[in-house]
Structure formats: C-alpha cells, structure tokens
Amino acid sequence: MIGLILIAIKQVAAFLLYRSGLLHLWIRWKFGNRALVVMYHRVLDSGTDLSQSGIVVQTNTFEKQLLQLRGMFSMVPLSDAIHHEGGGFRCAITFDDGWADNHRFAFPVLKRLGLPATLFITTGYIGTQRLFWPECLAYILQRHDEQVDALIESLKNVPEQTREDFLDQQARLHNRPLLPSETRMLSWDQVRDLKKQGFDIGSHTVNHVLLNHATPELVEKELGESRDQITTQLWEPPQSFAYPNGNWNPVLAESVRKAGYSYAVTTESPWKIPENTNPVFAIPRKNLCEGSSNGLFGFSASIFACEAVGFFDWCRRP
Numbered sequence: 616m617i618g619l620i621l622i623a624i625k626q627v628a629a630f631l632l633y634r635s636g637l638l639h640l641w642i643r644w645k646f647g648n649r650a651l652v653v654m655y656h657r658v659l660d661s662g663t664d665l666s667q668s669g670i671v672v673q674t675n676t677f678e679k680q681l682l683q684l685r686g687m688f689s690m691v692p693l694s695d696a697i698h699h700e701g702g703g704f705r706c707a708i709t710f711d712d713g714w715a716d717n718h719r720f721a722f723p724v725l726k727r728l729g730l731p732a733t734l735f736i737t738t739g740y741i742g743t744q745r746l747f748w749p750e751c752l753a754y755i756l757q758r759h760d761e762q763v764d765a766l767i768e769s770l771k772n773v774p775e776q777t778r779e780d781f782l783d784q785q786a787r788l789h790n791r792p793l794l795p796s797e798t799r800m801l802s803w804d805q806v807r808d809l810k811k812q813g814f815d816i817g818s819h820t821v822n823h824v825l826l827n828h829a830t831p832e833l834v835e836k837e838l839g840e841s842r843d844q845i846t847t848q849l850w851e852p853p854q855s856f857a858y859p860n861g862n863w864n865p866v867l868a869e870s871v872r873k874a875g876y877s878y879a880v881t882t883e884s885p886w887k888i889p890e891n892t893n894p895v896f897a898i899p900r901k902n903l904c905e906g907s908s909n910g911l912f913g914f915s916a917s918i919f920a921c922e923a924v925g926f927f928d929w930c931r932r933p
C-alpha cells in the first residue's frame with residue numbers, strides 16, 4: 616500500500632515536472648555541456664531469467680524507453696559523447712557484461728531505430744556457461760524472489776572467498792551443479808557480428824573482478840588480457856572500458872589509461888562529476904531497467920524522463 620502511494624506521488628511529481636517544462640530546464644543545466652550515458656544489462660522478452668530486476672528490461676519497454684530518449688536527446692556513439700563539447704543534448708547507450716540477449720533482443724530494436732551502442736564484454740565469460748555469482752545463486756536455488764534478493768544484497772559485502780564457499784555449500788545442499796548446461800553469454804561469433812553491424816565493443820575485464828579490491832598485478836592482468844582477447848578476436852583494440860560494478864578510484868583510472876584505453880565508464884549517477892582525475896576515465900552513467908519507467912498504470916513517459924536524467928537520484932542523494 617505504501618509502495619503504491621509512493622509511486623502515485625512520484626507519478627504526479629514527474630508529470631508536473633515533465634509537462635511544465637521544468638524538467639527541460641534541469642536537462643539544460645545538467646546536460647548542456649556533457650552527454651547523458653545510459654547503461655543497460657539484459658533485455659528479455661519476459662521475466663528476469665536468473666537476474667535481479669534492476670538489471671533487466673523487457674523488449675517492448677526497452678523500445679519505448681529508447682524512443683523517448685531519442686525524442687529528448689540526439690543519440691550518439693559513446694566516443695562522440697565524450698569528445699565533442701556542446702552540440703545540443705546528447706545521449707549514448709551502453710550495455711554491460713556481454714549477455715547473449717543483447718544480440719537476440721536488444722540488437723534488433725537498436726538496429727530498427729538506427730541507434731548506436733557500446734557493449735562492454737567480460738571476455739572470460741564470452742562463449743561459456745559461466746554465470747555471475749548472483750545468477751549462479753539463483754540458479755542453484757532455482758528461484759529468484761525477495762528472499763534471494765535480500766541474500767544477494769547481504770553477500771555483496773562479504774569477502775569473495777566466503778561467497779564462493781557459500782555458493783559451493785548451497786550447490787551441495789541443493790544437489791545442483793554450479794553452472795547450467797546452457798550459455799547465457801554472447802559467443803565470439805555474436806560479438807563479431809555486432810561489431811560488423813557497427814556496434815562498439817569495449818572491455819569489462821576478463822573475470823568481472825572488482826578492481827578496487829584487487830592487487831595492482833591483478834588489475835594489470837584483467838585490463839591487459841581482456842584488451843588482448845578483444846584485439847585478437849576483433850582485429851582491433853578496444854578503446855573503452857567499464858569498471859565492474861562501477862568501482863573505480865583515481866589510481867584505477869590511471870591504470871586503465873596506462874593499459875591503452877582511451878576512456879572508461881563508471882556506474883555513478885549523472886549528477887556526479889568526477890573530481891581529481893581525468894574525467895574521461897570516470898564517465899558517470901545512469902542505470903536503466905524495467906523499473907525506470909514503471910508508473911501506476913504501466914509505462915510512464917514522465918517517470919522515465921525524470922529517471923533517465925537522474926532527477927530522482929538527485930532528490931535521493933545524501
């Protein structure tokens with residue numbers, strides 16, 4: 616009940632901001648000199664598969680969200696969003712991880728609408744059955760409800776080894792293999808196809824290592840090997856990098872630059888502007904998912920407009 620009241624308040628506020636033109640003033644203020652970079656993960660035709668709802672959007676909602684972004688911004692490749700100052704309000708689309716559904720469901724929509732995008736792939740997962748640990752846990756438990764979500768949230772704060780031990784223990788307890796027989800990640804053929812169709816491919820490390828917790832040697836290895844693998848497979852080195860979980864700091868930004876990348880994206884909100892570092896190695900992005908446009912009666916254009924530009928993040932900030 617409280618949830619419904621909150622959505623109703625949000626809906627009314629968003630409607631007033633959007634229709635009155637106040638939101639447009641906000642966009643002029645925030646995005647007059649820099650682009651909005653949005654981040655998606657998975658695009659599915661139904662459900663959330665094994666993933667948390669915050670990284671999934673349904674194909675029809677995805678199309679509506681893109682159409683609205685196209686109405687509000689000029690849609691540009693990530694490289695243009697970074698290097699070109701001015702020139703109207705610009706927006707670049709990115710995808711993290713390298714999910715196979717990006718090729719199956721997202722790509723046809725992007726192609727139909729003529730929109731560019733950058734995909735950040737986790738090279739050690741490409742063409743394999745490997746799953747990221749939250750999906751792995753949902754696979755072992757064979758469900759993804761609020762309880763599993765709460766468990767995932769609590770596991771995010773424990774050391775990696777403890778988490779792996781817990782997953783092993785759960786797999787034994789539920790008599791499940793640690794990995795499914797089918798793959799949910801892109802194959803290298805699909806990555807090459809996306810590249811051939813004009814999409815940009817960037818690195819998201821080899822093993823989705825949270826670099827702020829890694830040794831300098833491991834950071835170098837993850838940055839270098841993923842770059843080498845992409846170069847070997849696509850015959851062209853990647854220019855862009857996405858920090859797993861968005862975890863970055865100025866030392867990591869310097870490592871990314873040294874590894875040969877030209878720019879890097881985080882997962883911070885668009886209102887945050889990096890300090891004490893070259894901003895092209897810490898470009899903020901806005902995460903978008905099904906919930907970003909959920910209103911009282913389904914898709915809400917005004918809620919999505921406010922969410923996409925980070926207006927509600929700004930209201931929520933500490």
Ligand SMILES: [Zn+2]
Binds near residue numbers: 819860
């Ligand atoms: Zn990721």
